[in-house]
Amino acid sequence: MPPPRKKRKAPAPAPPPPRRPPSPSRLEFRSPADGAWYEARVAVQGGALRVMYELFTEEQDEWYDPRAAAAAPLDAAALRARFRAPSTPLDDARCRDLRPGDPLCVACALAGGVELKFFDAVLESVRTAPALLLLPPAGCSSRETPAKTQVSPAAHETVDGEERCACRFSVRWAEGPLAGAMAEVGVEQVCCVRSTTPVRDPVLAEFLDSVLSKSPGDDGEGNATAASRSSGAVAP
Known part of the structure; x- marks a missing residue:
C-alpha cells in the first residue's frame, strides 16, 4: 500500500495593505461615496488634488484632476464645501x-x-x-x-x-x-462642529484657485465667470 499523500499547506494569504498612520489632521472631508465625514489631509501631486483619508489605505485615496474633467468641469465651490475644520x-x-x-x-x-x-x-x-x-x-x-x-x-x-x-x-x-x-x-x-464656513487651508486654496483661473468659462484674463463657477461634476 502506498504511503498516504501529504497535504500541501495552503499558501499564506497576502497581508493587507498597511493603513496610513494618524497625523495631526487639519481637515475634515465629506466623502461623495457615502456622505460621511472623515479626517483627511490633502496634497497636490501632478496637478491633481489628492485627498488622503486618515487611518485608511492608500487605495482609498481620492483624486481630483481638473484636466481629466473636460466633459464635466470640476466645480471648485462644491469641492471646497466638502472640507471643514475637524469636529x-x-x-x-x-x-x-x-x-x-x-x-x-x-x-x-x-x-x-x-x-x-x-x-x-x-x-x-x-x-x-x-x-x-x-x-x-x-x-x-x-x-x-x-x-x-x-x-x-x-x-x-x-x-x-x-x-x-x-x-x-x-x-x-x-x-x-x-x-x-x-x-x-x-x-x-x-x-x-467647530465652524460651518469654508475651511482655510493653503494647499487646498492654492489648488482651487488654480482650477478657477483655468476654468473654460473664464473671461480671458484668468477670472472665472459665474457660469463656470456653478458648473462641475462634484456632488454638493
Whole structure:
C-alpha cells in the first residue's frame, strides 16, 4: 500500500495593505461615496488634488484632476464645501454648553452596528436623569435659555476623579441614510462642529484657485465667470 499523500499547506494569504498612520489632521472631508465625514489631509501631486483619508489605505485615496474633467468641469465651490475644520469630541464636562439647534457631527451605527460613520445632525433636546428637556417655548431664543435648564449636574457622576456625562442627546439627522429621522445618542457619539464656513487651508486654496483661473468659462484674463463657477461634476 502506498504511503498516504501529504497535504500541501495552503499558501499564506497576502497581508493587507498597511493603513496610513494618524497625523495631526487639519481637515475634515465629506466623502461623495457615502456622505460621511472623515479626517483627511490633502496634497497636490501632478496637478491633481489628492485627498488622503486618515487611518485608511492608500487605495482609498481620492483624486481630483481638473484636466481629466473636460466633459464635466470640476466645480471648485462644491469641492471646497466638502472640507471643514475637524469636529471636536464633546467633553463630558462641556455638555452644559450645548443648546437646541446646535450643529453636531454624530456617529451613526450602520450594517447592524458593525461600523460607525459620522454624519451631520442638529441637536433637538437633552435628556438628563430626572427629565427630558425640550426646546424653548415659541418666541424664546435658545441662546437666551439659562444653561442650568439645559443640562443638570445631577445627571453626571465622577469616576476616578473625572466627570462622566450620563445625558442622552436627542438629535435629528441632517445627512446620511437616516436624514430627517430622530435618534437618541450618548456623549461618546457626539462631536461638535467647530465652524460651518469654508475651511482655510493653503494647499487646498492654492489648488482651487488654480482650477478657477483655468476654468473654460473664464473671461480671458484668468477670472472665472459665474457660469463656470456653478458648473462641475462634484456632488454638493
